[in-house]
Amino acid sequence: LGERIDRADLIMEREKMRRSAQLIVSLGGDGTLLRAARDFASYHTPLLGINLGGLGFLTEIPISRYKEGLARILDGEYKQEKRLMIKIAVHRARKKVGSFVALNDVVVSKAGMARIINLRTFVSNEFITTYSADGLVISTPTGSTAYSLSSGGPVVHPNLGVMILSPICAHTLAVRPLIVSRTERIKVVLGCGSEKVLLTMDGQVDFDLEDGDVIRAEEASYQAILIRMREKFFFKTLRTKLGWTGISGKTR
Known part of the structure; x- marks a missing residue:
């Protein structure tokens, strides 16, 4: 990203980032977050996904709300969710x-x-x-x-x-x-x-x-740590992402 916007000074070596980062922000879709998990989970670094993609099962914040999301994280308004690897x-x-x-x-x-x-x-x-x-x-x-x-x-x-x-x-x-x-x-x-x-x-x-x-x-001996901004409703995610709406699409 730093190369794309002609800011090479923003680029950090991956190994240095692994040792020093307190939070990894993934910009993209689920695939980008999966790659970040493989790279950083062993360092127990929390991961936050900002969704630029489509489905977004793992990414937490839509790009339209990234400023609000990052501000809430700085205020400590988040939870950590551990995932088996x-x-x-x-x-x-x-x-x-x-x-x-x-x-x-x-x-x-x-x-x-x-x-x-x-x-x-x-x-x-x-x-x-x-x-x-x-x-x-x-x-x-x-x-x-x-x-x-x-x-x-x-x-x-x-x-x-x-x-x-x-x-x-x-x-x-x-x-x-x-x-x-x-x-x-x-x-x-x-x-x-x-x-x-x-x-x-x-x-x-x-x-x-x-x-x-x-x-x-x-x-694995370690888990991926995902940042969650709100209570995660797994079955609601299934309904919205996989189209589990039933006949009427309404809840009783």
Whole structure:
């Protein structure tokens, strides 16, 4: 932003910002806030989203009210809401080759027109099943209204301490989404013979997978801290953002 407005003096190195910032203000949509969460959550820095985008599930303040919102924050009129994050590690031939975090979800999916992939899946070392599908979404409650929902997963209240496993276009209808405790550790082994397969965090960070790769997902040691200006009405958000208006669109 500083470069765009010809104010290079406003630019701060990311590492210095991580160490010194007391609040991160995200200007954009949910995607911008997701990126900020991955960058700053480990420093326990609160995040405020100012919505310049469309849907705005996570962003708190519309751009038309940003002055009022920032003034209220300076006056201490806000709450902090903690959101579970997922830590992901990729092992190849018993060596760690990738390490990531996500606020919404981590997705194992085929690329392009590749055939279905086989994903041997374990929860805390207990074998669950081998998903034969286009992929698998491992979601937090925050991400339950994103890709997981499109894959048939449940809507989960953000205060719940769980993770959701939602297969993408599974080969059999008997395979359904699964909810597990935040304390569980999920392991996914990519079957042999798979074509190009991607690991994607929050729909933004990609990593190429190979046959036999092991993906481990568990709760991160820190949480994203979101600034809230008012009491958050989760179900009202569902009605307004997802169009859950019912027949008449009126409450009784």
